[in-house]
Amino acid sequence: MNEILKTAKNCRHFAMCKIDFLGSGVCVSGLEKHYASFYPVGRMDLYAAIAENTIPVTEKCVEIADSCNLCGKCDYQCYYVNEMRPSKVMKALKDHIDAYLKSGGKIVNTEDDSILTEIKGIVGDYWATNDPAIRIAYHHDLCPHVTFKMPEYVVMPNSKEEISSIIKLLNKNKIPYVVRGNGASSHGLVFSEGAILDLSRMKTIDFDEKNWFVKVGPGIASFDLQQEAKKRGYRVHTAEPAALVCANIMTSGLLSLFSTTYGISADNYIDAEFIAKDGSFFRLNDITAPNLFSFQNSISDHEAFAICVSVSMKLHPVTDDESGILVPFQTLDSALDFAKDCARRHIGLAIGILGSEFISSFIAPTKKLAIEAKNIFINKLGMPFLVLLIGDTYALRSVREMGFPAIDQKLFKTIFQGLSSLKSAEWLSLLKGLSDDEPFSYLKLSQFAELAETALAPSPAQLTQDIDPDLRLFFEKLYSRPEMNDLVWLNTFRIQSSRCCRENPCVALVLYLPIDNSLIAEIQDGLRDIAEKYHLKNELGFITPIDNGKRCVWEYDYYFDHNDQAEVSSIQQATYEAGTLLDEYSVKTGTIRQVRYVVNQGCCRKENLLYL
């Protein structure tokens, strides 16, 4: 496989190229044409299909190739997340089509069938198609567990009325459909042989500040909503930045480090509007509405009960003294005790135990530096676990008074921007010796941050020294921006979270369970043993206390190479066994809930999910 095709096939499908998370702009053709294939994420799929000759060159294919102006914005975005350069793929696509046409290749026209004609009558000619160049971007993702399906049609409605009409038509003609928010997919849940309804044109955000909520359309991504909320001095509880707010709430429910205070599932929203399977409308707050607050602890058929077309999200107040700290721990046990204690005492807004894999992937701008950072955290600093805590002045003061040494915002910026110097910092070996009496007691020295700054000489230039030379200046400027070093901003917008799959994609095993240290250790040992049996890299993702510190959300990750068939087989087997193990523990304890059983029940009442 040549390098360009390899890049195309390595697209993680996180759709980060559809949001302006770096402030560098978004692909212009994507913003104008909306179909996934007009964004870099779709062009990657399209190029792979064209290069492997699985679809013909069609009208849309030519339009998609032509619409790319090779501006390079996708390089900034994708390099930030995955260290990949999609613009090479974009150029290869253009070159391929150009060469094809110059050599007299014919453009294949797709004919509209009667159904498509009727759909076009509802949404307009441009917004429904059966062109394979469009459909290809909706037919697969990296999930190792599903059989992918090529949809017959892709439709982009722009109102709930249009959606209603479309599904009535599809129902009448017995055509299956699934709804997508962002045109992206990562968990294998949104494939259909029938129609894909891509709702990403429905980008409405209506604030009702008097009543502390914001009504969000189904095409709004978390990042965009958070930006609007921030402008008004609020925070909304959102998930990964490119995830669509409505889809996320409905599918798995919102989870983040802020779940410690903002909660999960129905804690996050006030009301939602739906279109039922028969095309009728209802609001969750209607007295006759179906009970979507309920929860069944069994795997569903992955079919949504209804289509969510808006959700009214809570607006959370923000104080101007919020800051973040990282509290290091030598053992998971001690990290759990601390996190649990803080949650029970209501100290901090957001709390998360991060494994060294997560923290190093998040903060390092390159894979190479991430590996070095992980080694430094574990071996040189003796910090395999860090608890990230976001809070106001009083919360952070409480942590200090509890006696825990911590990496504060200033020191975090120093470590972050001085990451390249850390690997050669011989003086770190002395710090370990200082931890004999009290682990990490040097962090309590009033001038340690100052000394670290002198030693590491942190700067955006230093941080970016291993980045591709032609991108270095951009990233140097990027990392100079205050928010890129701000633990609060980074955790509110979560733009680094997709870096955890930079080396390889992962299957995240996510569960709710009591903060019972020995139970967590026991299950973790079991999950690790399974992964190691199949030679799969496996790591703790994060653990966040919820429900006043009674329970936690726990993510454990299995990594795999999606382009290696042997590893795909291994991950299938390993996740099957891990699922069985977790089922056994669920039955044995009666207190464990797995997020895979929450699918399409994400809007349920938290208490129904956790207690019943």
Place this chain on the structure above:
Amino acid sequence: MFDNNKPIIALTGATGFLGSHLMASMLTGGYKIIVLGRPAKEETLQDRISKLLRWFGIEELAGQLEFVEIDFIKPMLGIPEAEYKNLCETTEQIIHCASDTSFSERKRDIVFKSNVTSLEGILEFAANAKVNFFHYISTSYVSGKNGTICKECLSSATEFLNVYEESKALAENIIGTYCENNSIPFTIIRPSIVYGDSHTGRSLRFNALYFPLQSVKYIKEIYLNDIINHGGKKSGQSGIFIDDEGYLFLPLRIYLPKEGALNLIPVDYFVNATMKIIDNATSGGIYHLTNNSPTKLEVISVYNEQFMKIKGVEIIYGKSADNALRNPAEELFDRFIEPYRDYLSDNRIFDRANTDLVTDNLHPPEFTDEIFKNCMEYAIRVNWGESVFATVNEKN
């Protein structure tokens, strides 16, 4: 070569600093040694010892060694009965050198488990083996924090500088009582602070004397790098600069509780003196392996000034650093030396009557500039112990 006239010695702690040097010296002297110890995480006991033999350049004497992997806490040292019986029949003397040298209060349980609880098994072994001598390597600091004149007798101190001293004092008392009750001849050997070889500077362990100096070196490098590569703004703010002679002016005030000095002995003296004690000991003898000329920190500071090309180190006695306005380097350094602070200005005087009697007045050398230089050069060469075994193939 193996000398049949020498007793067969069971040695614990052979993988440690003092134990390994004793082992090397005894092997060279023709002793047959049974190494009692544990494997490390990824190395067998034998592998660990082989590495040490290479470091000492005496691999050809490996034939004089026997290895028994034991667990001090378990009955019969955790080995099969037949093997235990055989071990008892073979062993003529025991040198108990294994010890946890941590000063950390947080590690109290671990330190006591290693230094005190584990005695039961090794003493029982001494009784079962009917050894003709049990030698215990202790420390001269068992006399507690209030002792100014320390006698060569069992300690009755109740207050100690740290958990290590406390555990060793208790261990000595347990050993004394047990050996007397069971008619086991015994000695207690009490070295002070042991550094590398006084002739070559070679060492296997780089704590105590070395750690503060390593700290100074790393702090110096931080500021030198700042000045040379980053314009020195941060250094300037702390009054740190390179002077006309090329020395780094590094204001580093070291606060010590009282006037005093470090009692330093080189490892070669420790070995030679211990061998003489083993050869000439009388039962119940307690021996201070200490230096009658302890070294003041000011002297070491002067040596170091030349060696590291730094100026500005100042020793302040009788004051606490708590209220002083300190630069970041001073604050960190102060934290680095905290566990060693009392040893840097120690005024305990050690009686050596027993020692002088059995060691033919063998005394440790004064800690000279040359010795300092040799030790530091070696420490830096092996990166303060990080690559100590990487230099095995170099000329010793």
